[in-house]
Amino acid sequence: MHVKKGSKRRPRPKKLAGKLLAIRQRLGLTQAGMAEKLSKIPSPPDSAMISRYERDEREPSLFALLAYSRIAGVAVDMLIDDKLSLR
Numbered sequence: 278m279h280v281k282k283g284s285k286r287r288p289r290p291k292k293l294a295g296k297l298l299a300i301r302q303r304l305g306l307t308q309a310g311m312a313e314k315l316s317k318i319p320s321p322p323d324s325a326m327i328s329r330y331e332r333d334e335r336e337p338s339l340f341a342l343l344a345y346s347r348i349a350g351v352a353v354d355m356l357i358d359d360k361l362s363l364r
Contacts, residue, residue: 292359294333299363300349301327318344 301311308324308331315321318340322330329335337345346353355361 289336290357290359292362293336293356294331296356296363297327297337297345298331300345301331304348314348315341315344 301308304311304314306314308327311327312322312324315327318338320338320340322337322341326335330337330341342353342356346356349363351363355363
């Protein structure tokens with residue numbers, strides 16, 4: 278990713294990728310299975326994108342975060358707030 282000189286990346290949750298991976302694993306889903314669960318949201322991710330989320334290479338859309346939270350039965354803030362852990 279090319280960042281313009283003098284520009285900064287916006288802050289991102291440091292634990293989000295691990296939380297998304299933990300949710301998928303707790304559900305016993307493959308990356309393809311998780312992509313299928315997210316297939317109804319606008320611009321749904323494919324399994325390669327799920328992998329990129331879990332490796333902290335990409336950040337999910339707000340629609341994807343909402344879907345993850347609903348699938349996992351947790352509030353969205355549990356995913357994005359590094360001070361909170363999944364239960």
